[in-house]
Amino acid sequence: MKKRVLLLAAVALIFTLTGSALSAQTVKPDQLRFMAGPPGGNWFALGGALADLWTSKLIPTTSITGGAVANIINAHNAKGELGFSNTSMVAVGQKASDAPFKDPTGNAVVMANLYTQYTYFIARKDFAEKHGITSLDDLVTKKVPTRFATLKTGTGSEFIVNGVFKAGFGIADYRKELKDWGGSVEYASYSGGADLLADNHLDVFAFSVGKVASIVMQIESQTDIVLLGIEQATLDKVGEAYGTVTFTVDPGIYKSVTEQTPTVKAVGDYTCVVVRGDLDEQLVYDLCKVMHENQELLSKAVVDINELTPATAIPGGAINSHPGAVRYWNEVSKN
Structure with missing residues (x-):
């Protein structure tokens, strides 16, 4: 009887060790699927360029559309x-x-911080002047009826826009809130939202993009706009909830932001x-x-990729990064 018990224990131990070994195994596919972003944005353009680069120099890679939330979930799964x-x-x-x-x-980890990411709330200038608003805080305080748009749910833009209203202003459902003010909410692509703003079908279009964004320049070429800043106290609340930081939109990048423009503070991320x-x-x-x-x-493809440096490629704090990435960026940062 004792021998049988010992034998069963040994078999169980073998299965346990085998299972642990299998769970520790890593995957090396023959080709990669790179999940980029919606058409018209920087992610879409850079995703195609990265896929072409890796295909030519390392491994066949296909760029497909995606979104910031969906890409995390799909990488994990x-x-x-x-x-x-x-x-x-x-x-x-x-x-x-x-x-x-x-x-x-947990199976979705960081490979590299590439470049700074700004969340812009872009208002038609005539709308802003009519209601006397210069910041998002003004719009929320006055509960201005607003025809509002952002990118579709599942994108990084919609996630952080929702986070700004939720953590920054205590608005659990910005869609319902804006409608209660007499406004509307819809989802659009970068180019679609730009056209709606230019055609006076929108008052405010919000999205996340790099520091130097061609889509903002495109919007400026179509209509007069104002970049709505966010008060520091509001930004601090968002940062506490999501780990974001404060970025300032410097004069000289966009024609709507000049030396005479009040300082425009935006939600900052990577x-x-x-x-x-x-x-x-x-x-x-x-x-x-x-x-x-x-x-x-x-x-x-996207000039913002020049911001990539070994010193900032691996995020600090408790965010998990891939060991292969940590090894590479640590090596080159010492050179």
Whole structure:
């Protein structure tokens, strides 16, 4: 009887060890699916450029459309190998500390912080002047009836716009709130929202994008606009909830922001590459290497990629990053 018990215990131990070994195994696929962003934005353009670069120098890679929230969930569930997101959102997903993450997305980790990400609230100038608003705080305080749009749910833009209203102003459902004020809410692509703003079908269009954004310049070329800043106290509340920071929109980038313009403060974050945590370490190391060594080429697609540096590529705090990425960025930062 004792021998039988010992035999069963030994078999159980073997299965336990085997299961642990299997769970520790990493994946090295023959090709990669890179989840970019909606058409018309920087992520869409840079996603195509990255896929072409990795295909030519390392591994066949296909760029597909995506969104910041969906890309995290799909990387976690191995429905895509890597893609764009926002660093603060990866942190939220890893802990499932806020909607829409019902369960922790621990298999979605950071490969690199690429460049700073600004969330803009762009208002038609005639609308802003009519209601005497210069900031988002003014619009909320006055409860101005607003025809409002952002990108579709599942994108980083909609996530952080929702977060601004929720954490910054205590508005649990901005869609209902804006409608209660007599306004409306809809979802549009970058180019679609720009056209709606220019055609006076929208009053405010909000989205996240890089520091130097062609879509903002496109909007400025179509109609007179105002970038609505956010008060620091409001930004601090958003930062406490989501780990975002404060960025200032400097004069000289957009014609609507000049030396005479009141300081425009915006929600600050990073565009990052989120990657499957179980992806092969050496493969992720090589993906970082190829991307870093070809920044100049990639900047022809999106100039903001020039902001990528080893010093800021790996986020601080409790955000998990891929070991292959950590090894690469640590190595090059010492050189």
